[in-house]
Amino acid sequence: VHQPEHKTWSFNLSDNLIWRNIWRKQEDSISNDLLLPERAESLKTKCPPASDALSVVGVDMRKEVNAAHHYTGEYMTDVLVVRRGQQFIIDVSFNRPATPQDDFQLEFLIGADPAANKESLVVVNFGNHSGAVWAGQIVEARETVVSLGVTASSRAIVGLYRMYVAVAMGNGMQRTEKDPNTNFYLLFNPWNPDDDVFYPDDAGRSEYVLNSTGLIYMGTSDQVTERGWVYGQFEEGILDACIYIMDACRMPIHNRGDVVKMVRTASALINSQDDNGVLIGNWSDDFSMGTPPTTWTGSASILQKYHTSGAPVSFAQCWVYAGVLNTFLRCLGIPSRIITNFNSAHDNTGNLKTELIFKPDGTPDRHNTQDSIWNFHCWNEAFMKRVDLPQKYSGWQVVDATPQETNDGYFRCGPAPVIAIRDGELCHPFDCGFVFAEVNSDLIHMKSDKYGNMTPFKVDTTYVGKLIYTKSLSGWGPEDITGTYKHPEGSLADQQTMALAEQYGCSRDNSDFPASKLSIQISAQAGYVGDPLRVSVTFYNQSETMKSVKVHMEISPTYYTGVVASDPLKVEDFRLDLDAFQSSIKVFELSPQEYVSQLDSNSSLEVTVTGQTDDVEVSEVKTITLKLPPLNITLSGQPQVNRDMYVMVSFTNTMGFPLTGAKLAMEGAGLLETQDDSSYEPNIPQGRVQTDEAGTPDAPGGVLASCDCLPVRTALQWRRRKRRRRRKRRRRRKRRGV
């Protein structure tokens, strides 16, 4: 039990006039108690306690017991962590046994400017005084020690609270001194049916709230790859970092109990676009000024870096934003998951037309094609009750931290109810129309004439939002949740959705074209990077006359954002004569030397083929993502929490040449110390390279390693075992001879 030196001072609110407008509210958006020391100063002891007066000699926050009941045992902090709407126990020891005549209370404060009517100053009585917002009861009294049960309201502000014990004394109250050891964190509570983040089952809670590692899907719809991610929401300092994020953007304290506001704010804060948020995006190929997005293996190091430096961290692409946002949400107790939308439309005008423009000569007009379709785009879903909307919109909500459009002035997106997207009900907050376009845009092939006019000649309504994946509930495979975003293509429900969406201002191109007699099909078996690439293009002529087709074909390296990274690697223009009802196949080859050096970090290639006859236009585009040689991770013996172990990461370079400037990073729950930038490999020769790391995991989890632009996988899990963190620390100190 912690025993502070015994002092008391009596408290009464200073009456000095305060400026009650935004300035003051901004001041109130800082939850660290900068302002409180002075206030405490100004509250010198007024009435010295009577000799026999009841007074406090010690407070025990009962961390072990409370943590177990509140599912917060894994947070690596010495401060108590509890959840809303569920009782926690605090032991107060007095100078003498308390009698029914004694009148004492607990006072909970959060933020720089606590106020009772803003619920940032909460008084809990154990007599029968009315008006308390939080419930309190005396659980047990043994001699001088009283066990008090406190239940924070289910709507309480989330964050770091300070606590005082106050004893009624004549007309005043005597309070314990300010003491960091009686601080505690209050979180959202998915276990509490009255909490807006309540999640109905254990499997969901242990995946969407408690699981600290996960998988993120990438690649293309027909070549899905995956990447492991360590969310690390329980790692040392992460909870503080999350609260710091809210402080950094001056989020008003009184909004921090409202999950809708919390989630919307978070989507703006994880990117640094307008506010001074966590991550700087970089979709170029030059990451020399920071860490390449592909090198990160988890969120913890990013959040710690941001918290210590206070400056945005370089660099992120969509899955990094999603990974860090997921950590933020799970850390505060909001159920969340990362989803991947394949062929994600990035429509600049927010209509449902994504245009692909070709010049009169049939070559792609890259300058005017401003919309882009991302091979994949990752965002988050957060699970909550939408108290601000009709009931049906509760459940999973889209939240996107990647800065794409300036929705509403800020780079932010959501929460948008997934069901509203599915049903085209885009008239509710927030940003439903934008998300709807990402999964439902039509891909329109346009041809420009010499006058600058553009005319559509092909509309593909099935290309965008081809597939939507998330990690399965309890397993390491994908779960296909496309059906939660879209009714089956062409179904009646789908038609109704589209009609409704148009009614809410999503304009579409409804021109429909007779099935063309001429068609093109592109196929390529994607091997490993370094293998020769074979692309075969089949031309079909379903008409009853011979067709002479002017063909243009080009292969260009592309970013996963659909943006072409450089000039084409291969261009071919030729004429092709197709007899009636005939087809013909052309095969194009790329040698490793021709393409590997040109690949950007996402290793995909875009193949564009257009055909022109005097009467018809045809065009086809296909993105090919090449597989990358795996990184192998092996662990020494039977890995267990608190056992020293060795991690071996090896990689075989199958390409015909050395890889230069590659970077190896490694991360594991409780293994953060092993991840450092010193493990830098300037050069990976051909053949096998290997690195060994030692570490002592102090949490259950897995190990992730990444080798620059190479994908990573989680290694075998090790057995979950109850941790005795404090004891372990002591052990460590002993070892160090402290």
Add this chain to the structure above:
Amino acid sequence: VHQPEHKTWSFNLSDNLIWRNIWRKQEDSISNDLLLPERAESLKTKCPPASDALSVVGVDMRKEVNAAHHYTGEYMTDVLVVRRGQQFIIDVSFNRPATPQDDFQLEFLIGADPAANKESLVVVNFGNHSGAVWAGQIVEARETVVSLGVTASSRAIVGLYRMYVAVAMGNGMQRTEKDPNTNFYLLFNPWNPDDDVFYPDDAGRSEYVLNSTGLIYMGTSDQVTERGWVYGQFEEGILDACIYIMDACRMPIHNRGDVVKMVRTASALINSQDDNGVLIGNWSDDFSMGTPPTTWTGSASILQKYHTSGAPVSFAQCWVYAGVLNTFLRCLGIPSRIITNFNSAHDNTGNLKTELIFKPDGTPDRHNTQDSIWNFHCWNEAFMKRVDLPQKYSGWQVVDATPQETNDGYFRCGPAPVIAIRDGELCHPFDCGFVFAEVNSDLIHMKSDKYGNMTPFKVDTTYVGKLIYTKSLSGWGPEDITGTYKHPEGSLADQQTMALAEQYGCSRDNSDFPASKLSIQISAQAGYVGDPLRVSVTFYNQSETMKSVKVHMEISPTYYTGVVASDPLKVEDFRLDLDAFQSSIKVFELSPQEYVSQLDSNSSLEVTVTGQTDDVEVSEVKTITLKLPPLNITLSGQPQVNRDMYVMVSFTNTMGFPLTGAKLAMEGAGLLETQDDSSYEPNIPQGRVQTDEAGTPDAPGGVLASCDCLPVRTALQWRRRKRRRRRKRRRRRKRRGV
């Protein structure tokens, strides 16, 4: 007709790869054509024209004719101003008569990065090429001159366009050179039924779009005062200033045809809270660093100052924000008006409880009373079709530029459909809940006990949103539009509204209290500032027993924001014995010396009276606004446009002492030059002061003058007369001997 030197160059889009993400889009949010010179450079003449080729020798934008048909004659600019969805005429003269074989087109560009599929590059053909978004027809052809009729789409981007005439030439096009004289402004069009800002009748359009002066209501619900305001949306440079505002905040060009986005952006831009907006708010009493909010007489000088300096202008309070936003909206063609909500709740937590807290001893607890009720609050209404919402929500929308709450991260509010507020349907964008609280909050009198607990003892559901005024459609009186925001208090519809609002998360305090047997009534006949003030308080005892009441009374100067400006001017504590069913009146006097020097710029006083017996609590609060001596404006002879005239402003200081540091400002449509800060009066002695100004109004309108914190009124209007602005200028120049 303007005759540029004859040059041509042929145009073809440079193919260089561009970075198609937010960076590029930000670049595109600048409508001045910074980037275009280089591009023009890169487009050197390719094909010299054949000798007999058709080529352009001149373009006439037909300003006079077009302006008349588009209701834009009053804009003081030499550049053509037209509206969307309505034909305007352009005369093109060629080197020879055009033949049907000749193939030419007009090209309209806006923004730094025009693109056909973003409708920022629009091609209009006069042959029969398909796919044009804007309609074009040949209206008349006389010899070498062709009159072309162009109709911009009803959804076209609003702003400053550049125009080129292009003639088909072999495989390319030959274009006229870039020429500022062929630029034109395109505005929203309330006369066009297909425009989202269509307003159904002429009376409305001439008030809400064309009227450049208006009235703003202030004071208290039972003592309404008014203030004239010169919107000056047609003044020289204002239209440019409005476009500059959008550029300054990098509003994407392609959003500038969308009235919902435009209005929402504007509400954030007029204040400088987070973006680098137009006005800096200041609710203190120290305006030494800028112009006192009460000194402004109109928007024009503010917008010009902002445009020329690029820095936010000091200082504003709510009516200044509303005045400038109104100018912005009307200038761009969006119907708008200013409304005043009396007893406007400024609720910090967004619930429906506005708390007034009293200490155990019955004195007001100013520290904990964080919510405030503004005597009045001004915001704007903009009239539009909400394409993003179900039909019923079209019509007037609340837009508020005053930085109160950070709605959605930004200091912005609206557009919120007025009808959604009335019916409690708060589940649609934007910020309906916040506006709903401003007009519907309950005023809750709370008492805190020694434990810090608060218990309500009185709930007043009728105090907030007492009265809502706007200037009447065609007259200089107020129009009561309370009914458009609120169903009759207590009606069934009202109960339904409240129930629905609670369902959407607006928590209320539904505790109801038996009518108290003890009651207080405060009354005061508000005279002029400088008269002695008499406040009479009546105490009623409706119980059948004698009551001994402990009374506390205090009178404090307050800002119009409800914030008490300083310590009370008068405090009285006394005991009052009231026999059964008796009442008793107490009268309190304040001499001019006691209060006038203490008044803040809004000249209101708050009277608070509380009474306590051993069993009941009563309290009453009343705000008194004192009248201010009027400023008299007289004009010499019969004022007419383009006639020199004299304006006499006189003021009689009826107060018992000189007014120091007063400032006289004057403004009239087309009289801006007469407003300058040199007209500074350090000291207004007792008795009458007068100032004479000379000026030549070049627009119909009125004159406004303000004397620091004294209210202003519009003087008599003078006869509207057609202006010959250009000629007038010449006349002037002649006079100056230019």
